[in-house]
Amino acid sequence: MSRERTRSKPAGLPIIHPFAAGIDIGSRFHVAAVSPDLCDEPVQTFQAFTSDLQRMADWLVATGTKTVVMESTGVYWVAAYEVLEARGLEVILANAREARAVPGRKSDVNDAQWLQRLHACGLLRASFRPGRAIAELRAYLRAREKHTDYAAAHIQHMQKALTFMNIQLHHVIASITGVTGMNIIRAIVAGERDPDKLAAMRDVRCKESLETIRGALVGNYQPEHLFALKQALALYDFYQRCIDECDAEIEHAVAALNIDRPMPEAPLPKAKHRSKMPNDPGFDVRQALYQLTGTDLTQIHGIGPFLALRLVGECGTDLSRWPTAKHFTSWLTLSPGCKISGGKVLSAHTRKTSNRVTVTLRLAAVTVGKSHTALGAFYRRLAARIGNAKAVTATARKIAVLFYNAMRFGMDYRDPGADYYEQQYRDRVIKQLHRRAAQFGFTLQHLDPIATGGVS
Template identity: 85%
Template sequence: MSRDRAQSKPAGLPIIHPFAVGIDIGSRFHVVAINPDISDEPVQTFQSFTSDLIRMADWLVAMGIQTVAMESTGVYWVAAFEVLESRGLEVILANARETRSVPGRKSDINDAQWLQRLHACGLLRASFRPEREIAELRAYLRARERHTDYAAAHIQHMQKALTYMNLQLHHVIATITGMTGMRIIRAIVAGERDPDKLAAMRDVRCKESLATIRGNYQPEHVFALKQALALYDFYQNCIEECDREIERTVARLNLCRPAPEVPLPKAKHRSRMPSDPGFDVRTAMYQLAGTDLTQIHGIGPFLALRLIAECGTDLSRWPTAKHFTSWLTLSPGCKISGGKILSAHTRKTSNRVTVALRLAAVAIGRSNTALGAFYRRLAARIGHAKAVTATARKIAVLFYNAMRFGMDYRDPGADYYEQQYRERVIKQLRRRAALFGFELQLQPVPSGEGVS
C-alpha cells in the first residue's frame, strides 16, 4: 500500500444544499445554525417573540439562505414556520424520529448544527403539510372535534346528576340528549317536579312509558345538572360556529373548481348522523373532490370532509398508494437483518386519518359488502385487530385512487367477493395438485356447503 493512499482520508458526504439552515425549536428561544463557510457567526439564538422571528427571517434572507429545516416540536414550530415561509424560504418540517440520533453531547447548539448538516447533505425528508386553505379547514375541524369531546364529557355529568336524583331516564329512552331527554332535563332545571307533566313531555315517537318519573330532587344535584346543561349548550353553540366557518371555507375552496358535469349519485344512506355539520356536506364534497367519495363503503359525508381536511385534494405528493398507506402506518413494518425478518408490525401513530379509517373498518365489518366480507374472513383467520388494519388500508387505497385518478367505486357485493375467493382457492389447489402429479376434479357440492 502506498504512503499517499494510507494517509488519504475518506471523503465526506456531498453537500447538496450549501445554503441550508438548521433550527432547533424551543418554547422560549430558537437556535439557528448555518454553514460556517458563509458567516463568521454560524450559530445564533433568537427569542420566540414575533419581532425576533422577523429579525431571524431578515438575517437568513440577507445571508442568501434558500432552505431551512426544523423539527416538529409541539406547536412551537408553527409561528416560525409561517414567518419563514412568508419570506419565500423553503421550510422543511422534519420528523424528530429521523433526526434524534445526535453524536456527542446533547445541547441546543449541537442539535441545530446536526440538523444543518443533515439538511445540507439532503438526508432530511419533509413532513406533509397541506396548503394554506386546507390547513385553515383542518384547524376548524380539529376545533370542532375538541368541542364535541368536551360536550360529551358534560353529557356524562348530566347523566351522573340524574342518577343522583334517581331519575333513570337512560333506561327508558335511547339517549338523554334526544328531544325527549332534553325537554325533561330543561324542565327539571326550570323547577318542574310533577312526574305526570314530565312524562307528558316525551316525543310522540317515544314508545316507552314515562308515567312513573319521580326523583329525589336535592338542591346540590339539581345545581350540578344545571351547570352541566349550561356547559353542554355552550359547546353546542361553539360547534355551530365551527360549522359556519367550515361551510364558508369549503365554499371558498369550491369557487375555483368547476361544477361536476355528472349529477350527484344517489346517497347510500338517507339518514343523517347527529354529529354531522349543519350544512349539505355531501354536495360540497362532491364538487371539492370531483368524485362522490361516499360511494366507498365506510366513508360518509363528514368522514370525507375530515379526510380531505387532513390530506388535502392533491394526493400526488404520495407517488403511489403504497406510499400513502405507509404514511398512514397501515402498511406492514420492515425490520430485516441478515436476511431475517425481525418484525413486521405496523408502527404506532396518532394520525387522525388512521384513527378515522380504523373506526370505519370496524363499522364495515358488520355490513353485507365486499369490504365487509373481506373483514370477516380475515378476522376469522388472523384476528380482529389485524383485520381492522387490513380493511382500513383497503379503504385508504380506494380513497387515494378516487382522489388521485378519479376512480368511480362500485361495490361488487359480498357474494361476488366470496365467489372470487372461491376461485382463487380452487386455482391454488389445482396448481399444488399438479406439482405432485395429480389432477383436481370438481364435484357438485350440496346446497348450503362451500369453501370456508
Template identity: 70%
Template sequence: MSKKGKAIGLPIVNTRAAGIDIGSRIQVAAVPPELSDDPVQTFQSFTADIERMADWLISVGVTTVAMESTGVYWIPVYEILEERGLAVVLANARDCKTVPGRKSDVNDAQWLQRLHACGLLRASFRPSRDIAALRAYMRIRDRHLEYAAAHMQHMQKALTLMNLQLHHVLSDISGVTGLRIIRAIVAGEQDPDVLSAMRDVRCRESLETIRSALVGNYQPEHIFALSQALLLFDAYQERIADCDRQLERALQLLNVDKAMPETPLAKPRTKTKQVNAPKFDVRAMLYQLTGIDLTLIHGIGSSVALSLIAECGTDLSRWPTEKHFTSWLCLSPGCKISGGKVLSSHTRKSNSRVACQLRLVASTVGRTETALGAFYRRLAARIGKAKAVTATARKIAILFYRAMRFGMRYEDPGADQYEQRYRERVVKQLQRRAAHFGFSLQPAEMGVS
C-alpha cells in the same frame, strides 16, 4: 478535506441549507461556515426576532431551512419563514437524532444543518395554507364535541343520582326526547306524567315505560348539577355552530375557482343523518371541491369525508403510491428484518387522526352486508378483530387514495359477489398446489356424503 484536497464524508446536496433548533424561548440557527463569519446565531422567540432571523437567513443566501417538529413552537417559525419564500423542511425527530456526545442547542442546530445539506432529512407532510385553516377549524370542532360529550356524561350521572333511569329507556339522552325532558326537569317540572308526555313520536319505548323511568328522588343538589351540565353542553353546542360557519366559509373559499361538475350529485345512499354532522350541505361542497362523491365508499359519510380532506388535502400526489399513503397512516404492516430474519411485522404506533377515524369506520363497516363488511368478517374469523380492523381501515384508505388521486368511482360489488370471488380464488390456489404435487381436484357430486 484530506491532505490531497479531496472531500471526505457525504456529498453536499443543498449548499445553501440552514438548520434551526426550535425552543420555547430561543431559536438557534446554523448556516454553512462559508456563507457567514458568524454561522451560528441565537434569536428570541418573539415575532420580531423570528422575522430578524428570516432576514439574516435570506441575507446570507440560504434557500432552504430544516427544523424539528418540537411541540407547537415550530408553527409560527415555519409560517413566517414560508411567507419569506424559504423552502422549509419539517423533519421528524426520530430521523435526526444527534450523534453521541454532549448535547446543546448549538450542536443540534449544526447537526440539522449538516443532515439537511447532505439531503438526509425527509420533509413531514404539511398541507397548503387553505387546507391548514380548514384542518384547524375541524380539529377545534372535534375538541368541542369531546367536551360536549363529557358534559353529557355529567348529565347522565346527575340523572342516575336521582334514580331517573332515562338512559335505559332512551337510546340517546342527547336526542330530542332526552333533551326535552332534561330541560323540563331543570325548569322545575317533576311530574312523571307531564315529563313522559314529552316523548317524541319516533321514540320506540312506550309512554308507560318512560313514565316509570321518570319517577325518581329529586334532590336540589342533583338538579343543580344537572342544570350546570346542561348549560355547559348548550354553550359547546353554540361553539360547534360557530365552527360550522367557519368550515362553510373555508370551503366556499376553496371552491371559488371551481365549477360544479357536469354530472349531478346522486341521491345519498342513506337518509339517516349523523347527530354531530355539520349543519350545512357538506356533501355538495366537497363534490364541487373534489369532483367525486366520496360518500359512495361505504363507511365514509359527509363528516368523515370532510375530516379526511381537512387532514390530507385534495392533492394526494405528495404520496407516489397508495403504499406510501397507507405507510404514512401507519396502517400498513411493518418490516423489521435483520440477518434475513423478520423481527416484527406489526404496524407502527401512531397518533394519526386519520388512522384513528378510519379504524372507527372499519368497525362500523364490518357489520354491513357489503364487500368491505365481508372482507372484515373473513379476516376477523381468521386473524382476530383487532387485525381485521386495521386491514379494513387500510383498504378504505386505499379506496380514498384512488378516488382522490385518479378519480375512481367506487361501486360496491356486494357481500355475495365478494364471497364468490374469494371462493374462486381459493379454489384456483388449491388446484395449482395439487398440480404441483401431481394431483388433480374434482368437484364433489351434489348429494354424495
C-alpha cells in the same frame, strides 16, 4: 530519495443544499445555524417573540439561505414556520425520529448544526403540511372535534346527575340528548317535577309508552344533584353553540376552496343512507365535497359525509405528494413494517402513530366490518383467521387505498357486494387445491352439488 506516500483524505457526504440552515426549536428561544461559508457567526440564538422571529428571518435571508429545516417540536414550530414561509424561504419540517443526533454531547447549538448538516447533505425528508387554505379548514375541523369531545363529557355529567336522582331516563329512551330527553331535562332544570307533565313531553317518534316514561321520571330531586344537572346542561349548550360557530366557519372555508372549481357535469349520486348522523355539520357536506373533489367519496363504504370532510381537511385535495397508494398507506403507518437483518425478518408490525387520519380510518374499518359489503366480508374473514386487531388494520388500509384512488385518479367506486367477495375467495381456494393436487400427481374432480346433497 524516498518518495512520500500520498494519503487521500476520505471524501465526506456530498453537499446537496449549500444554502441550507437548521433551527433547533424551543419554547423560549430558537437556535439557528447556517453553513460556516455563509457567515462569520454561523450559529445565532433568537428569542421566541414575533419581533425576534422576524429578525431571524432577516438574518437568514441576508446570509443567502434558501431552505430551512426544523423539527416538529410540540406546537412551538408553527409561528417560526409561518414567518419563514412568508419571507419566501423553503421550510422543511423534519420528523424528530429521522433527525436524531449521534450519541455524545447534546446541546441546542449541536442540534441546530446537526440539522443543518443533515439537510445540506439531503438526508432529511419533509413532513406533510397542507397549503394555507386546507390548513385553515383543518384547524376549524380540529377545534370542532375538541368541542364535540367536551360536550360528550358533559352528557356523562347529566347522566350521572340523573342517576343520583334515580331518574331512569336513559333506560326508556335511546339517547338523553334526543328531542324527548332534552325536553324533559330542560323542564326539570326549569323546576318541573310532575312526572305526568314530564312524560307528556315525549316525542311522537319515541317507542316507549307514556306509562313507562312516567315511571322512570319519579325521582328523588335533591338540590345538589339538580345544581349539578343545571351546570352540566349549561356547559353542554355552550359547546353546542361553539360547534355551530365552527360549522359556519367550516362552510365558509369549503366555499372559499370551491370558488374557482366548477360543479361536475354528472349529477351527485344518490346517497347510500338517508339518515343523518347527530354530529354531522348543519350544511350540505356531500354537495360541497362533490364540487371540491369532483367525486363522491361517500360511495366508499365506511366513509360518510363528515368523515370524508375530515379526510380532505387532513390530507388536502392534491394527493400527488404521495406517488403511489403504497406511499400513502406507509405515511399512515397502515402498511407492514420492514425490519430485516441478516436476511431474516425481525418484525413486520406496523408502527405506532397518532395520525388523526389513521385513527379515523380504523374506526371506519370497525364500522364497515358489520356491513354486508365486500369490505365487510373481507374484515370478517381476516378477523376469523388472524384476529380483530390485524383485520382492522388491513381493512383500514383498503379504505385508505380507495380514498387515494378516488382523490388522485377520480375512481368511481362501486361495491361488488359480500357475495362477490365470497365467490372470489371460493374460486381462489379451489385453484390452490388444484395446484396442490397436481404437485402430488392427483386430479380433483367437481361433483354435482345436487347429487351429493349440496357437497361439491
